[in-house]
Amino acid sequence: MQINGFKITETKNKQTKIQNITIHNVSDLSPNGFDLQATFESGQCFRWRKLDEKKYAGIVKNKAVVISTNKSGDLIIENSTAEDFQNIWYSYFDFSKDYSDILKDVVKDEFMKKAVEFAGGGRVLNQEFEETLFSYIISAQNNIPRIKKLVEDLCTRFGKPIKSNSNVECFSGFEFPSSDILSKNLCQAKDGFENKCKANNLCGEQFAGYRCPYISRSAKMLSKGDFVPNYANLSSIDQDQARKELCVLPGVGEKVADCVLLYSGIRKDICPIDTWVAKTIKKIYLDESSSIKDIREFTRNYFGNNAGYAQLWFFYYARSGNLI
DNA sequence: TTGCAGGGGTCAA
């Protein structure tokens, strides 16, 4: 069958009875194809686990799946239906966008040419707002393996088990907890951290530390309706203003706000400036004395509306040992 | 073994 221009085939594994779909010729999506590793290991998501070179397990919208590519350039999603493609994967993998023009647009110099050759098969994911928000609050002053562990801890401790008749391999098999659950279970204030959380064995010293009350307080604002993200508005207003609006959430500064805006699919013209992006831009385009503001200004002017895509590709390229 | 720096930052003074 055809869905949104993609040929989809549904199959069923006779032994496991798991429903699978094949999305044909996703490698034709762009000149750089569809690269699972560049997509899942470019720092934009935390719930995907590598099973082998071309196979990843993960959870999206409470669906535990295994995703792989084959030699024909097809994408196979185990434990999914054509309906899921329509409702989840088409948007999640940004399949409505043709990357050919975007790739051409960001290749403005030799560095970006190499970055795109290396990582241009990575797709910018459109993830759920709350999961992206809480994951990036956790990311502050943290490293990726630990962020992944903390996100999984959060799901294991507070998320509902995923209802599935399958034995699909996934991280923990738990949903990402709602803001309502998080606001009720994590401590609100720093002084409550030691007592309430430890006493309940919830977010004691093994958990997210000072980020814990940030998660809880932001969760409370969301669950009480004190903060209601207006995606249409956030995507259309000036990016400085959009950033500012998200920064009212505790634990959300400019960097986290940028990540949420980009990775939850609200806007693609934002290049989050973390230590690696800063290091890269300083080395390739500016100099050591450049401030975060200088760097943000530069990426905004240089990459324009496609700054988010450019960031994903050069970040992964730089992080993979190709910069220094 | 121990100490220290740093990690995809944020917040308050």
Added chain:
DNA sequence: TTGACCCCTGCA
């Protein structure tokens, strides 16, 4: 603009 913050890891 600066230092503290929770916790872990790598390194000397």
